[in-house]
Amino acid sequence: MSDSFDLGEPPQPAKPDAYRVLARKYRPQTFAQLIGQDAMVQTLGNAIKRDRLAHAFLMTGVRGVGKTSTARLIAKALNCIGPDEQGGPTIDPCGVCEPCRAIAEGRHIDVIEMDAASHTGVDDVREIIEASRYAAVSARFKIYIVDEVHMLSKNAFNALLKTLEEPPAHVKFLFATTEVNKVPITVLSRCQRFDLRRISAEMLAAHFAHVCEAEGLTAEPEALALIARAAEGSARDGLSILDQAIAHADLDGGGVSAEAVRQMLGLSDRGAVRDLLGLMLRGEAADALALLRRQYDYGVDPQSVLRALLETVHGITLVKVGTPPDAAQPLEEREARGEWAAALGFPMLHRLWQLLLKGHDEVARAALPIEAAEMALLRVVHASTLPDPGELARQLTQSPGQGAGAVSAPAPAPVAAPVAVAAPPPPPAEPQMPESFEALVERLDADGELLLVARLRQGARLVRYQPPEIVFSGSRPMAADTLTDLAAVLKTMTKSAWRITLDDVPGQPTLNEAQQVRDEAIKAATWDSPMVRAAREAFPETELVEWPGKRSMM
Structure with missing residues (x-):
């Protein structure tokens, strides 16, 4: 009797090798x-x-x-x-x-x-x-x-x-x-x-092309460029995206296409981004919002739309400074960026970048992303019609009769001056009395009496100024040596003896308090001016600050 039995089972097929990503x-x-x-x-x-x-x-x-x-x-x-x-x-x-x-x-x-x-x-x-x-x-x-x-x-x-x-x-x-x-x-x-450095998009695209060739697949160069940019310098991330793109693609219809990669990654179409930016720059708000909604209905993330707009503005700025064009970009993209670079100035490009960057951050945190994206685009639309901030500042500093459209009167013709005969120098004039208490303090400041000037500006409340007599309010304590020092300095400055006393009445505000009131008035008038009001509507976080070295608000 045989020790082995033939059960008649057919030979089992060899197991295929597991797929390696x-x-x-x-x-x-x-x-x-x-x-x-x-x-x-x-x-x-x-x-x-x-x-x-x-x-x-x-x-x-x-x-x-x-x-x-x-x-x-x-x-x-x-x-x-x-x-x-x-x-x-x-x-x-x-x-x-x-x-x-x-x-x-x-x-x-x-x-x-x-x-x-x-x-x-x-x-x-x-x-x-x-x-x-x-x-x-x-x-x-x-x-x-x-x-x-x-x-x-x-x-x-x-x-x-x-x-x-x-x-x-x-x-x-x-x-x-x-x-x-x-x-x-x-x-x-x-x-x-x-x-180890990030791998450039060009190197990654060439590497992915080699991988596709080794796998016997075809892929559009633009599709590989999109994958390379989405990989952000990582070869492993790029190969994982390429693996997904190959699975997503219709290999019977021509391999991996750029359109399929865009749909897979949720990228906004570059042509739609160019159209959207053009509408925003022309101030066509309704059409811009409609195009954004259409992209949103296609499944495009609002944040990716703003990111694509940021990339476009950045690319336009690079073209404007003379950077060589990106060979991976389609011809239409390069031509559009070149036209925008010639038409837009650096201030406008920087303003677009800041507004879009702020909108991108708001959309990332917003509970209603598409609504936040629409508000961000509206800010850009309205800002595109405003003058440059530098021009705004120049217009604000001009007097009402010297605006941008004002025509200046011609200068009078020069008149010939008679020839003067040399005369002996006049005798030295007597020192002039300052016309006002504020003028007196400014003169003291010019003469280097900084400590005395600080005391007068902060604590002196004037009651009466009639040179050579000054009466201060006694309601606010003043150091006794202040009056003595002031009298001595004024006698040296004006060659006259001054009488400086205190009176128990309220007196006028100090010079510092009066200056603060004037600054607030100037600030309020500037803040409510038509130009600044328009700027505030376009830039909600606008602030009015004081120029360094200036006492008045600009």
Whole structure:
């Protein structure tokens, strides 16, 4: 009797390989594939060639720029033995030797990766310290990769300091963090730091085009440019968006299109943004609000509309200062920005930026976002018809008969002056008495009597001024030496003896109080003037301030 039985089951089909997202599938395996970090690659390459390797490296940067990938590449570069198993550390690891393949697959026994977010305590660091004393099992270096190192506790950092400063020769530490400001300075000073840069939109778009070609897909350049801008410098974020765009696209209808990406990301159509900005600048409020509502009905977020308007105004300003045009922008966008740059001045562009930026912040916090967006656009519409603030200030400082449209009378023709015969100089004139108490104080101020002037302005209430006699109110106490000092100074100044007394009557307001009353009157008149009223309606947070060095309000 046979020990085996044939149950007649058909052979099972092989299980298909699980799909790997693009962000993992196209993770860089060599330094040559690491985009946008040429300075760091050159530094590491030179350090390896000259055998000047640090014992600890810290990679910092925004999400998705390659911090953890760089740490793994450094681990491969330090432990690579080459196809013939005779090689040494190299900036170009072979990728075929056992250490390279084991590190790439995350199974090398001497390359330990730890997530500091889930291993924050001092006990976790103590395990690293204890294990670091033992030599590597099969690799040249024992390497510890600690991701998000800023999540370690204070005690954990302190426990690591001594080992981090003087580690065994066979140990290397590779740290990665997105928040380097949370890493203690004592740790930073023991590491060789690399700040990974944001990847430019141009580099990301070229990288995404290469990925699409490798995947056998087609994508419009504008679609890739939109994805690159939405990634904000992160290769991983961009590949995740590209993965989503590929799933969203109709591959039978031509691949990934810009329109499909806009719909997927909820971006406002660039043509609609240009139309909206044009309506706002022409002051067509009703049409601008209707276009905004139409975008809102299409599912576009009001905040994204204001963000697109901000990007457009920023682009127009760059064109106006002479910045080369962005090649990723469509031709219609570049032409429209060029026309606006020629028509709008810098004050108008700065005003548009400030109003839109304020509206963007209001929409982000508003309970009614679309209503807040409409109010923000209305402010821009009304502000576009107002004169420049500098022109407003010039008009406010002009007298009523000298406005912008006033015509000045021609200057009289010069009259020939008779030739004068030299005469002996006149005798020196007698010192003139100041016409008023205020004129007297100003003269004292001009002569440098600052302390006396301060006393008179703040505390002297005048009852009568009839040179050479002054009567002050005694209702407000005044220092006795003030009257004595004033009489002495006036005798020297006017060559006459003055009589200065006090009378028990209320007297006039002090000079400071009178000046304050005049300033408030000027401020009230200016605040209620037609020009300023129009400015206040356009700029609700307008304030009237005093010019430095001026006593009157402007």
